[in-house]
Ligand code: BES
Ligand code: ZN
């Protein structure tokens with residue numbers, strides 16, 4: 001999609017389709033009459049208003065949210081009016097969703113649209129509004145269609161943004177568009193990774209695709225550790241998950257160093273669970289729960305997308321990205337329940353359920369990340385079904401060892417309109433993860449508080465008091481069709497924007 005900014009616009013940039021917004025207001029009536037609704041379109045040009053008012057049926061259109069009205073100007077230009085409802089009630093998230101709906105409405109019918117930007121500016125904030133608008137369109141402009149024998153092309157290829165803003169604002173507003181597109185492109189790359197089929201995207205393929213995607217990005221260095229290297233690193237827990245696999249485990253280690261590093265430059269490590277498929281292992285998942293477990297690498301795709309966006313934006317923060325990739329499969333070598341395995345940090349773990357594998361991969365990756373001495377570590381994982389039980393399928397769980405870090409990430413989630421809620425790690429949960437015959441066991445004694453107990457387990461692999469936060473995206477990472485800018489089925493790409501906001505403010 002091409003986005004063209006046209007400032008100081010007096011005329012419409014398209015003679016085919018012009019899109020203008022309208023708001024709605026409630027008009028209080030006098031006496032016994034009922035209150036009525038009326039259109040707010042003060043931002044329209046004279047020509048638009050007079051043509052619109054001359055149409056009889058236009059009187060019924062009040063600009064309520066999502067309503068549309070189509071009419072034509074004398075020169076043949078089509079004008080599509082899009083209702084945004086009560087202006088004071090519309091949030092940036094609302095705007096993001098409406099932008100996505102507008103995209104879907106036009107995508108197959110029009111090749112170009114000139115959108116009158118002024119009518120989409122909320123709270124007088126042109127930059128934030130433009131960001132939400134472009135995000136909504138670019139995130140809705142995604143489909144995973146590579147496996148169809150025939151792909152249908154999206155007809156809409158250009159959005160012209162007409163605005164009466166002065167031309168001196170061009171640099172700032174263009175930067176908003178460019179930066180937004182870097183983030184949405186990264187989100188769409190991560191969606192592709194998550195949605196790809198597990199028989200095609202083996203761990204080794206996934207690692208290669210990541211390297212290919214990041215290649216040539218300024219300031220980025222990459223390396224991959226395979227089975228031999230992981231053995232050298234004594235990553236027994238990670239390796240135990242891979243034991244039943246026909247494919248090598250892969251630890252992808254990416255570093256982004258900004259062009260100017262000072263002693264004040266922060267270093268953040270991101271760690272992601274990259275289970276390209278989770279059968280459960282010997283503790284096999286029932287058929288119904290196993291379907292869609294290709295999505296078990298969404299944690300890694302999420303942190304990768306944030307890393308990619310930060311590097312491509314050239315932000316002034318050093319970021320390390322550790323992606324732990326393998327499948328969790330069963331063969332004659334697969335780890336059996338009751339196995340006792342030693343992690344990279346020397347702790348022994350009694351593996352009572354091979355389906356609680358994500359924490360094993362993350363454990364060794366977290367210990368590895370700690371050795372790089374970052375200022376903070378954030379991991380992201382589709383770790384527990386329990387997070388869907390406690391928070392619903394729409395909310396990301398956050399847990400950690402440092403309230404300041406947790407609060408900062410929660411603030412970023414708020415800034416970007418993403419749902420996130422903190423869960424506690426109490427002493428009792430730590431105790432529940434102790435084994436009578438090893439340092440730890442990989443599941444708690446009951447299914448209650450499962451997400452927090454998994455986090456309690458992870459915390460044992462974070463050393464030197466490094467501030468650490470764990471994001472359980474088992475719910476929010478998957479199908480979020482209640483958001484118009486997310487696909488109804490498949491990877492949502494949510495939480496990337498939270499992480500980018502956090503890294504921007506680091
Ligand atoms: N990948 C799953 C978690 C998951 C479940 C993600 C549902 C998305 C949707 C994870 O590896 C797992 O199987 N966890 C177990 C842990 C249990 C055995 C303690 C779970 O949540 O049931
Ligand atoms: Zn599992």
Ligand code: ZN
Nearest residue numbers: 275278296358
């Ligand atoms: Zn898993």
